[in-house]
Amino acid sequence: MQTxxxxxxxxxxxxAEFPSxxxxxxxxxxxxxxxxxxxxxxxxxxxxxxxxDASKTPFDAEKQSxxxxxxxxxxxxxxxxxxxxxxxxxxxxxxxxLFVASSLSRRAAMRFIERNALGEYFSGVCTRDDAGGxxxxxILNVLASASLPREKTMFLTDTVEGIKVARSVGVNPILMMxxxxxxxxxxxxxxxxxxxxxxxxxxxxRLIAAxxxxx
Amino acid sequence: xxxxxxxxxxxxxxxxxxxxxxxxxxxxxxGGTDLLVRLKNRLEQAPxxxxxxxxxxxxxxxxxxxxxxxxxxxxxxxxxxxDSRLLQEKYPxxxxxxxxxxxxxxxNASTLGGxxxxxxxxQYLRGGYSCWRNGGYxxxxxxxxxxxxxxxxxxxxxxxxxxxxxxxxxIPFDARAKLATPQGEKxxxxxxxxxxxxxxxxxxxSHVVRYNEILTSVVIPPPKPGVRAxxxxxxxxxxxxxxxxxxxxxxxxxxxTIEDSRxxxxxxxGKPYREKAVEAFLKGKTLSAELGEQAIAVALADxxxxxxNATKIDMAKGLLASGLxxxxx
Numbered sequence: 001m002q003t004x005x006x007x008x009x010x011x012x013x014x015x016a017e018f019p020s021x022x023x024x025x026x027x028x029x030x031x032x033x034x035x036x037x038x039x040x041x042x043x044x045x046x047x048x049x050x051x052x053d054a055s056k057t058p059f060d061a062e063k064q065s066x067x068x069x070x071x072x073x074x075x076x077x078x079x080x081x082x083x084x085x086x087x088x089x090x091x092x093x094x095x096x097x098l099f100v101a102s103s104l105s106r107r108a109a110m111r112f113i114e115r116n117a118l119g120e121y122f123s124g125v126c127t128r129d130d131a132g133g134x135x136x137x138x139i140l141n142v143l144a145s146a147s148l149p150r151e152k153t154m155f156l157t158d159t160v161e162g163i164k165v166a167r168s169v170g171v172n173p174i175l176m177m178x179x180x181x182x183x184x185x186x187x188x189x190x191x192x193x194x195x196x197x198x199x200x201x202x203x204x205x206r207l208i209a210a211x212x213x214x215x
Numbered sequence: 216x217x218x219x220x221x222x223x224x225x226x227x228x229x230x231x232x233x234x235x236x237x238x239x240x241x242x243x244x245x246g247g248t249d250l251l252v253r254l255k256n257r258l259e260q261a262p263x264x265x266x267x268x269x270x271x272x273x274x275x276x277x278x279x280x281x282x283x284x285x286x287x288x289x290x291x292x293x294x295x296x297x298d299s300r301l302l303q304e305k306y307p308x309x310x311x312x313x314x315x316x317x318x319x320x321x322x323n324a325s326t327l328g329g330x331x332x333x334x335x336x337x338q339y340l341r342g343g344y345s346c347w348r349n350g351g352y353x354x355x356x357x358x359x360x361x362x363x364x365x366x367x368x369x370x371x372x373x374x375x376x377x378x379x380x381x382x383x384x385x386i387p388f389d390a391r392a393k394l395a396t397p398q399g400e401k402x403x404x405x406x407x408x409x410x411x412x413x414x415x416x417x418x419x420x421s422h423v424v425r426y427n428e429i430l431t432s433v434v435i436p437p438p439k440p441g442v443r444a445x446x447x448x449x450x451x452x453x454x455x456x457x458x459x460x461x462x463x464x465x466x467x468x469x470x471x472t473i474e475d476s477r478x479x480x481x482x483x484x485g486k487p488y489r490e491k492a493v494e495a496f497l498k499g500k501t502l503s504a505e506l507g508e509q510a511i512a513v514a515l516a517d518x519x520x521x522x523x524n525a526t527k528i529d530m531a532k533g534l535l536a537s538g539l540x541x542x543x544x
Contacts, residue, residue: 001352175353180522183358193352200372204352207372207414214239214417 005152008101013042013158020044022074046161071108083199088121090202100125103134235427246325249333259350283437289328308444312384335375362523368484369519371412383481387465411486447534458482460530507536
């Protein structure tokens with residue numbers, strides 16, 4: 001792996017424990033899906049993103065409002081992982097550029113950042129509203145607007161979809177191993193690496209730099 | 216088995232020169248009980264050049280020093296430590312611990328230096344998985360079967376436990392390690408030498424010894440008056456296996472009052488885990504039958520078990536109680 005310069009983060013599943021219900025609710029109300037129970041917030045979220053992606057048309061004002069309200073509800077109920085603040089502080093001090101590349105609405109993403117006082121750590125925020133699409137679109141938007149070299153960029157994810165999306169745009173998919181059983185399954189999908197906690201990212205990036213220096 | 220070239224230097228300086236020349240593709244070869252298994256399993260991190268230090272004089276000895284302590288050459292066999300009358304007389308707990316390492320056959324081959332600096336025995340690493348220590352960027356132990364050989368005290372990328380017993384048993388004696396380096400001799404405490412998962416020369420390893428440094432000896436200070444020590448070990452099988460939990464404990468007593476102590480757990484963390492909270496708790500206490508239960512209450516508050524290894528913490532606490540009971544007997 002090349003020495004890493006930037007890290008792209010999707011708040012759902014990587015920065016906080018979100019509830020799954022609001023994402024299920026969006027799928028029910030906007031896409032007529034049946035109510036699901038039992039899946040994780042990340043799975044519910046990426047399922048919803050697939051629906052949005054497949055619909056090919058942007059939300060009208062009414063649907064946008066419904067989605068935003070429920071996403072904000074999810075953000076308000078989310079508990080940020082305790083290792084996020086020390087990890088992003090350290091990463092920033094190492095010169096790693098941090099970006100939010102999220103398929104959430106801008107309103108929800110900004111609320112998440114403000115609510116958890118994370119604004120100072122990010123060099124940029126790109127949401128589905130900014131990018132005009134979900135999944136790979138916000139990532140591509142960040143890569144282009146910040147001129148990030150793809151092979152020197154990581155995208156942190158805890159879903160198969162996230163791994164595939166990162167691979168498809170040429171950035172390094174890094175598995176966030178929140179749940180051991182789920183992570184075991186996801187490890188079969190060939191992520192570029194994996195961490196148990198965000199606090200391991202600084203060491204991960206240092207190790208790659210040291211290996212490249214040695215070789 | 217991976218193909219290798221073997222050097223046989225006759226001095227430490229010559230060995231360091233060879234190690235410096237080949238960088239991290241070379242490694243010291245002494246007993247070989249860890250190294251040869253890594254080569255056999257064709258691990259990515261296994262070296263291509265072996266620097267056999269067995270022909271170097273003055274690395275295989277056990278001798279009393281002028282202060283009444285003992286110095287042990289790093290190439291001394293574990294069996295020689297286990298049979299040493301000098302060590303039995305001065306540090307019986309160390310001899311007990313060495314006697315519980317692996318099997319008699321392996322103790323005849325393994326060296327003290329090798330035990331202290333051995334690679335972790337995670338089944339995923341040894342099975343050739345592309346993990347942090349084997350050219351990859353993921354810990355399979357953290358998400359797989361972590362019931363035996365993985366940390367219950369958190370991790371730093373790699374979650375394998377530090378497997379050595381000698382370090383766990385040497386720390387209570389405040390033992391120190393001497394290293395030969397290209398810049399001259401360097402001395403570290405055992406705790407400093409084995410601090411757990413470290414990024415050294417672009418690799419993750421349990422110790423801080425660099426690719427061109429050689430552990431030459433371990434120096435144990437003279438035994439303190441009034442010290443009683445005990446070593447306890449739980450493992451899946453009676454021989455051969457590594458600790459699921461172990462404990463080296465020493466108490467410095469005046470009558471029954473504990474003036475100082477060292478409490479070091481093995482097999483539960485990426486390093487020999489010195490439990491300073493229990494040491495602080497024990498200071499000034501009277502050694503009694505009830506002390507074990509009280510000490511358990513303050514032990515290992517920072518435990519962070521993985522999915523299948525919370526029982527290691529219970530084992531470690533049980534060893535603390537039994538160790539204190541044994542010292543009270």
